[in-house]
Amino acid sequence: MPPKTESELADRRTRYEEDLPEDRDNKVAQLLQEYSHIPADEIEPHLRSVRDRAWAIFPYTCIGAWRFLDLYVTKLPVYASVLGRLRDGGDRLLDAGCCFGYVLRQLAADGAPTSSLAGSDLEQPFIDLGYELFRDKDTFKGSFVAANMLSPDGEGREELNALDGTFDIVHAASFFHLFSWDDQVKLGERVVRFFRPADSSKKTNSGQPRLLFGRQVANIAPLTREELAARGEYRFHHNPATLQQLWDEIGDKTKTKWRVEAELVPETGRGRREPAADGTGKEPHKFQLWFAIYQEE
Numbered sequence: 001m002p003p004k005t006e007s008e009l010a011d012r013r014t015r016y017e018e019d020l021p022e023d024r025d026n027k028v029a030q031l032l033q034e035y036s037h038i039p040a041d042e043i044e045p046h047l048r049s050v051r052d053r054a055w056a057i058f059p060y061t062c063i064g065a066w067r068f069l070d071l072y073v074t075k076l077p078v079y080a081s082v083l084g085r086l087r088d089g090g091d092r093l094l095d096a097g098c099c100f101g102y103v104l105r106q107l108a109a110d111g112a113p114t115s116s117l118a119g120s121d122l123e124q125p126f127i128d129l130g131y132e133l134f135r136d137k138d139t140f141k142g143s144f145v146a147a148n149m150l151s152p153d154g155e156g157r158e159e160l161n162a163l164d165g166t167f168d169i170v171h172a173a174s175f176f177h178l179f180s181w182d183d184q185v186k187l188g189e190r191v192v193r194f195f196r197p198a199d200s201s202k203k204t205n206s207g208q209p210r211l212l213f214g215r216q217v218a219n220i221a222p223l224t225r226e227e228l229a230a231r232g233e234y235r236f237h238h239n240p241a242t243l244q245q246l247w248d249e250i251g252d253k254t255k256t257k258w259r260v261e262a263e264l265v266p267e268t269g270r271g272r273r274e275p276a277a278d279g280t281g282k283e284p285h286k287f288q289l290w291f292a293i294y295q296e297e
């Protein structure tokens with residue numbers, strides 16, 4: 001989608017970084033060598049080629065600014081437990097808004113059975129580029145579904161609905177923050193349906209609580225919906241307290257109960273957006289929210 005105005009063009013420029021980050025030993029480069037067996041000297045052109053084709057599909061910061069390279073998920077406090085649940089506990093994980101599915105490939109490289117992994121994204125081309133990026137079309141046994149999670153009637157809905165009730169863990173990174181509060185409630189309701197239904201003998205295969213985890217852009221003092229509208233924005237960026245409020249609302253609608261554990265982590269690099277000097281303009285991005293949201297009985 002080409003930019004329509006000068007300010008869209010300028011905004012897009014801040015989200016596209018020409019060169020790969022200095023740190024060439026990033027997690028994805030490591031994965032490409034060890035999991036995909038791509039020789040070291042082919043990695044940079046391979047990454048550039050996939051990144052630029054993905055950027056042409058939709059200019060997300062996670063793509064343009066190479067944010068996917070660090071595989072932040074391995075740094076989350078909950079990562080070891082997620083891996084244990086998948087590897088030894090028989091749990092199944094869905095990556096919602098998975099893009100290329102890099103988190104799924106990291107989990108696979110760390111020993112999670114790929115048949116217990118699935119991804120879902122609006123864009124089939126991101127999923128296809130993921131297979132191309134990791135060269136694992138013949139070995140990755142997990143499934144992918146292309147569908148709009150906010151549209152009950154859209155293309156791919158039957159495949160998406162077939163996933164209902166089949167997961168114990170959902171990962172969602174830089175996903176909920178794309179939407180307004182009301183759409184985040186709808187998305188939460190959709191996510192709750194993906195979880196394995198409560199069973200009298202056990203909560204999940206591993207016996208651990210159902211879990212949604214990930215990261216997203218945060219705001220220490222979230223703006224009200226009116227303040228967002230005044231800035232020409234609608235996306236609601238949470239702090240830990242508003243994220244709990246959101247999940248209380250989702251809980252009320254789905255007759256479930258959720259406990260949010262979340263921490264604010266300073267944003268670095270291209271994802272960081274400074275406040276405008278005159279207090280107007282787009283909402284600043286200075287922190288990420290890393291979260292783990294557990295279902296309570």
Ligand SMILES: C[S@@+](CC[C@H](N)C(=O)[O-])C[C@H]1O[C@@H](n2cnc3c(N)ncnc32)[C@H](O)[C@@H]1O
Pocket residue numbers: 060061062067068096097098099100120121122123126147148149150172173174175178
């Ligand atoms: C900002 S990217 C984040 C990708 C990845 N999770 C990450 O952390 O880098 C958001 C992803 O959500 C997908 N997406 C956006 N709207 C969606 C929707 N309504 N249903 C399903 N996926 C959607 C996009 O195609 C994109 O891959």
